[in-house]
Amino acid sequence: xxxxxFGLLTAAMVGGVVALSRTxxxxxSPALARTDIVAETGAKNPWTSLKLNESADEYTFxxxxxxxxxxxxxxxxRAVHQVNSLSPKFVLSVGDxxxxxxxxxEAIKEQWDEFDGYVKQFKMPFFYVPGNHDLTNxxxxxxxxxxxxxxxxxxxxxxxxxxxLNSENPPDGMGTIDKEQQQWVAQTLAAHxxxxxxxxxxxxxxxxxxxxxxxGWAAVEKALAGRKYNVFxxxxxRYQVFERNGxxxxxxxxxxxxxxxxxxxYGEFDQVMLVNxxxxxxxxxxxxxxxxxxxxxKLPDSDEKGVPVKKKATxxxxxxxxxxGKPLAGATVALHSYNKTSExxxxxxxxxxxxxxxxxVTTYFRFDGAPxxxxxxxxRKVKRGIADEExxxxxxxxxxxxxxxxxxxxxxIKEGTNDIEIDVKE
Numbered sequence: 001x002x003x004x005x006f007g008l009l010t011a012a013m014v015g016g017v018v019a020l021s022r023t024x025x026x027x028x029s030p031a032l033a034r035t036d037i038v039a040e041t042g043a044k045n046p047w048t049s050l051k052l053n054e055s056a057d058e059y060t061f062x063x064x065x066x067x068x069x070x071x072x073x074x075x076x077x078r079a080v081h082q083v084n085s086l087s088p089k090f091v092l093s094v095g096d097x098x099x100x101x102x103x104x105x106e107a108i109k110e111q112w113d114e115f116d117g118y119v120k121q122f123k124m125p126f127f128y129v130p131g132n133h134d135l136t137n138x139x140x141x142x143x144x145x146x147x148x149x150x151x152x153x154x155x156x157x158x159x160x161x162x163x164x165l166n167s168e169n170p171p172d173g174m175g176t177i178d179k180e181q182q183q184w185v186a187q188t189l190a191a192h193x194x195x196x197x198x199x200x201x202x203x204x205x206x207x208x209x210x211x212x213x214x215x216g217w218a219a220v221e222k223a224l225a226g227r228k229y230n231v232f233x234x235x236x237x238r239y240q241v242f243e244r245n246g247x248x249x250x251x252x253x254x255x256x257x258x259x260x261x262x263x264x265x266y267g268e269f270d271q272v273m274l275v276n277x278x279x280x281x282x283x284x285x286x287x288x289x290x291x292x293x294x295x296x297x298k299l300p301d302s303d304e305k306g307v308p309v310k311k312k313a314t315x316x317x318x319x320x321x322x323x324x325g326k327p328l329a330g331a332t333v334a335l336h337s338y339n340k341t342s343e344x345x346x347x348x349x350x351x352x353x354x355x356x357x358x359x360x361v362t363t364y365f366r367f368d369g370a371p372x373x374x375x376x377x378x379x380r381k382v383k384r385g386i387a388d389e390e391x392x393x394x395x396x397x398x399x400x401x402x403x404x405x406x407x408x409x410x411x412x413i414k415e416g417t418n419d420i421e422i423d424v425k426e
Contacts, residue, residue, distance in 0.1 A: 055279060057158055062088035063201070063273040066096040066234040066257035067115075068133045073306030075256030075270055075289070077118045078299045082292040083272055084123045089157070091122055092164070094234035094252060095131025095203030099307060103139040112147060118304070127155075127164060131203035131235065132175075135168040152181055154188050160277065161195035163188065165202040165220070175204050177216030186223040197282060198229035199275070205233045205251050207244065221245060230282065232273070239267035239286070250284065258307075260362045266352060309364060312371040317349070317361035317413060319420040321379060323397070327357030328381065331397070333422060335361065335375035335411065336404035345376065345404035370413050377409035378402055379424050397424060 037050045062083050067076040083091060098111035119126045128148055135141050135151070144151060151166040163185065169178050177185070189198070200220075212218040224245075231249040237259050242249040253259070253271050262268045269288055276283040293299065317335075321328045334350040349370040351359035360367040379401045382394060400406045401424055411420050 058276070058278055059089045059158060060087075060274055060276045062086065062091045063232055063252065063275065064091060064093050064255040065252035065271065065273075066094070066131070066237055066254050068096045068099045068131075068257055068307075069237065070258030070307045070309055071099065071256050072258070074302040074304050077302040077304035079255050079270070079272065079289055080118050080121045081294075081300055082289055084121075085292060085294065086272070086274065086287065088124060088274060090125040090127065092127045092162070092199075092201055092232075093129045094201055094232055095129045095168075096133040096234060096257060097128065097131065098134055100133035100136045100140055103137055105139070105143070108140060108143045112143070114304075127162075127201075129164050129201050129203060130166050130168055132168050135166070135170060137170050141170065152184065154192075156192065156195070158277070159196040161189075161192045161198045163198065163200045165200065167202045167204045167206055175206050175209065175215060177202075177206070177220055179216070182216050182219040182223075185220050189223045189227070193227075195227065197277070198224065198227055199282075200224070200229060200231040202231075202233055204235045205242070205249070207231075207242070207249065228281065230284075237268070239264075239269070239271070248284075255289070256304075258309075260365060262362060262366050311364050313415075314363050314369040314371055315413060315415055315418060316367075316369040317351075317418045317420065319351070319359050319361070319418075319422060320357045321353050321359060321422040321424065322357055323424045324426055325423065327353075327355070328379075328424065329353055329355045329357060331357075331359075331379050331381040331424075333359050333361075334378045334380075335370055335413070336378060337373060337375060338404075347404075348375065369418070372413050372415050375411050375413065376404045376407055377411055377422055378404055378407050379409070379422060398426060 037052065039045075039047070039050060064076075064079065064083070097115050098108075100108070100111065102108060130144060130151055135144060141151075153164050155162050165177060165185070166181065167177060168174055169176055192198075206212075206215050206217045207221075209215050209217070212221075228247070230247055232252065233249070234252050234254075234257075236251055237254050237257055238251065239253040240251040242251065250273065252273060253267055253269050255270055255272060259268050259270075260266070261270075269290070271289060272287050274285040274287055276285065319333065321331050321333050331353045332350055333353060335348050336345040337348050338345050349361045349363040351361040351367075353359040361370050362368055363370050379397060381396045395402050401409065409422055411422075
């Protein structure tokens, strides 16, 4: 586990003393002092440079991701202290801040009071963005308005524009940017046409929908055309980068939200993203919160409770997937159960195949297997980051294997250890 150490080391050395001092130069703004390194120099010096890695226009901000959808105890509340250690200028969110999905006033108040209690411990500004858990129904919309006012807004900092959007408009507009907001986006971008960079935040990756005119994202992208920008979302609880319109759209993992936590390969980990704004554009750094520790290696305790997960008994499921008899690497193998009453399929478990086509199945937590029962199996292998409005994740296998209502693949999971073989035909 990595450790981040923070502090100032002052060392006295034979041949010279290195110190930090506050100075101003002619190049500085009269109102801005900067830290220079002042050192006694010689013909040879035991350092590479005295030029600091800083600029008046450079800074770092942080982004936290989903905290809910079956959140785990003591993650987000401790993440606040971890982010404080990283010292960003400010922190943004991508929604799903409380569990929500209730119309009870007291429950909504209790959940927001708990969340606000955590974010008040940030040492820097925190910017709210709503998710579907936060704006589930009209009551929750009203409560948001009472507490926080706007559901979408913008701000500027050092020449950059920050757009915080709302993708949730219940009851019929979940996963949409409504007409009024579309007009606001266009007007706001037009008023800041000289912004060095634009950062867009919303909850859902709604560019993956089939009809972008209908859900409003086409209007947003039209307004963004011709400028330098990036987009940040959550919702899926899986890290993924989309290449789109010549830039990157970042779908973040979780900051305590429900997750199977299978690691980087699956995009499942607790994170905060740091955006280092440089003169030539932003740099993006994914920080695994498991490696952000104070000097004593102990995070502060927390009273943040998680959401209990109702679980069926699971049994180990390992397997191998092949394509025309040859090992198929990088394929997602998913088990779907069928409900005869609703006549619908539900994805229950999945796994990702390795170079030998081997995979381990997960239902609730990392590689815990699957409940006993009959399942239809889907197999998809996608090429990530396709700049295709109709299919941002392009499946490279025959489509019949991608849909449980069409797939011919069936398996039975029994009590005990299961080893299954799946063969896909082109």
